[in-house]
Amino acid sequence: xxxxxxxxxxxxxxxxxxxxxxxxxxxxxxxxxxxxxxxxxxxxxxxxxxxxxxxxxxxxxxxxxxxxxxxxxxxxxxxxxxxxxxxxxxxxxxxxxxxxxxxxxxxxxxxxxxxxxxxxxxxxxxxxxxxxxxxxxxxxxxxxxxxxxxxxxxxxxxxxxxxxxxxxxxxxxxxxxxxxxxxxxxxxxxxxxxxxxxxxxxxxxxxxxxxxxxxxxxxxxxxxxxxxxxxxxxxxxxxxxxxxxxxxxxxxxxxxxxxxxxxxxxxxxxxxxxxxx
Ligand code: NDP
Numbered sequence: 001x002x003x004x005x006x007x008x009x010x011x012x013x014x015x016x017x018x019x020x021x022x023x024x025x026x027x028x029x030x031x032x033x034x035x036x037x038x039x040x041x042x043x044x045x046x047x048x049x050x051x052x053x054x055x056x057x058x059x060x061x062x063x064x065x066x067x068x069x070x071x072x073x074x075x076x077x078x079x080x081x082x083x084x085x086x087x088x089x090x091x092x093x094x095x096x097x098x099x100x101x102x103x104x105x106x107x108x109x110x111x112x113x114x115x116x117x118x119x120x121x122x123x124x125x126x127x128x129x130x131x132x133x134x135x136x137x138x139x140x141x142x143x144x145x146x147x148x149x150x151x152x153x154x155x156x157x158x159x160x161x162x163x164x165x166x167x168x169x170x171x172x173x174x175x176x177x178x179x180x181x182x183x184x185x186x187x188x189x190x191x192x193x194x195x196x197x198x199x200x201x202x203x204x205x206x207x208x209x210x211x212x213x214x215x216x217x218x219x220x221x222x223x224x225x226x227x228x229x230x231x232x233x234x235x236x237x238x239x240x241x242x243x244x245x246x247x248x249x250x251x252x253x254x255x256x257x258x259x260x261x262x263x264x265x266x267x268x269x270x271x272x273x274x275x276x277x
Pocket of ligand 1: 105132134135154155156159193197201203204243244248
């Protein structure tokens with residue numbers, strides 16, 4: 001019988017996951033289907049019922065997107081360390097009646113930066129803007145890449161500090177507010193992991209953090225040159241990228257976890273990329 005997978009979110013019309021997993025499945029000749037499910041926001045426990053019903057009908061795994069990543073994590077029986085730190089899951093696997101949670105957003109981002117963009121982070125100064133779910137998922141994979149220094153800057157400074165405290169001892173991580181960045185010099189890699197770009201907004205990052213030889217990475221995708229990427233370009237940065245590679249790489253990690261096969265990603269990234277001009 002064809003194995004069933006899905007992505008669940010609300011809204012879900014924008015999702016590229018069925019296209020991406022469809023290409024992966026075709027290419028690796030996996031007998032599987034992958035659909036999109038609009039998850040219920042109300043009542044509060046309806047999301048869990050929909051996921052359980054999907055598993056009961058023979059579903060093997062499901063991707064989770066906004067706003068259900070926390071609920072998906074909370075309903076799992078076991079999880080990876082990175083999902084635990086994030087307190088959020090972007091993929092579940094249904095195995096022998098148990099629900100296993102993982103979070104591939106961070107590892108997908110690191111793979112896009114290190115493998116696709118050929119930018120090893122070891123020994124580099126890395127600045128991450130934001131302290132939301134995406135940053136929580138990315139911290140352990142980033143620190144595992146052994147940057148010389150990693151700084152997270154957030155509007156809500158206490159939130160950033162709490163996150164840094166949670167991973168203290170795992171690597172050279174400090175948290176600060178945006179005004180503190182004026183004194184911190186240039187970074188090799190600046191990652192915008194805020195949701196500001198979704199509303200065409202710009203986090204209050206000083207242009208002095210960019211290094212012309214460095215890279216600016218925007219987690220949002222499909223939006224062309226966002227205000228953050230434009231700021232980086234104006235500061236002389238040539239290397240700019242958006243989150244389409246992260247999207248495809250996190251999908252590939254989930255596919256590998258579910259199916260035991262690593263799909264190739266470059267053609268899918270090319271197909272989904274929009275020009276950053
Ligand atoms: P969250 O809602 O969890 O966190 C939002 C973060 O953005 C918070 O740190 C918040 O700061 C900050 N923020 C929001 N608006 C502003 C602003 N105007 N100026 C400064 N900071 C701001 O979002 P996620 O972490 O889940 O997602 C972040 C981004 O990453 C989104 O654009 C999302 O689309 C993208 N993403 C991309 C993925 C991909 O595959 N490419 C995967 C996952 C996410 P504060 O805490 O102070 O409120």
